[in-house]
């Protein structure tokens with residue numbers, strides 16, 4: 001569909017909705033300079049991610065996990081919300097969107113001004129770390145200074161547990177409360193807007209599918225084809241910032 005008609009069609013669906021939910025993936029953050037690790041040619045095709053079992057089992061794996069994370073710190077720290085994030089924030093602020101369910105770990109939805117309680121992070125958040133045993137929070141900068149001084153994977157000062165970014169690694173169980181909230185929001189929505197996800201990573205990608213099966217309208221904006229294109233009411237293979245920014249009236 002031509003861009004102008006796509007913008008108008010999406011604007012129409014948003015106008016008709018009384019309670020929408022937004023589901024976002026890596027594609028919304030690539031416009032902020034954060035790469036899609038899963039994409040062809042992405043980081044994970046060159047360097048396999050370290051799974052949760054290895055992190056727990058091996059000091060070498062923990063060190064390598066942290067070495068990689070610190071190497072990406074400038075990128076995460078400097079990334080700013082883009083037009084797509086700002087358009088989503090406007091929809092939340094106007095009361096049109098009740099929640100943003102995201103596969104992203106970059107915290108950019110919160111940085112755009114959306115109240116944290118309205119952002120449901122299915123894969124956690126990499127902008128801070130927690131102790132795996134007691135949950136105590138740690139800031140990345142402080143961990144980095146310590147790591148550069150002694151080269152050891154960080155341990156909790158309270159309980160000696162392993163400290164890890166607050167993300168969900170491969171092999172780590174999905175966060176129960178986030179999954180439950182995502183399901184509740186999905187089942188309450190009459191419109192689900194997917195932004196920048198190829199909808200192939202389950203169980204996360206199951207939410208747009210659930211919305212559609214529950215009778216909601218499904219709109220997808222993603223550069224590439226997705227696993228749910230044939231079920232969707234509107235599919236736009238274009239950039240998120242231009243399409244959603246245009247539909248919402250945000251620059």
Ligand SMILES: [Zn+2]
Pocket residue numbers: 131132133134135136156157158159160161
């Ligand atoms: Zn602890």
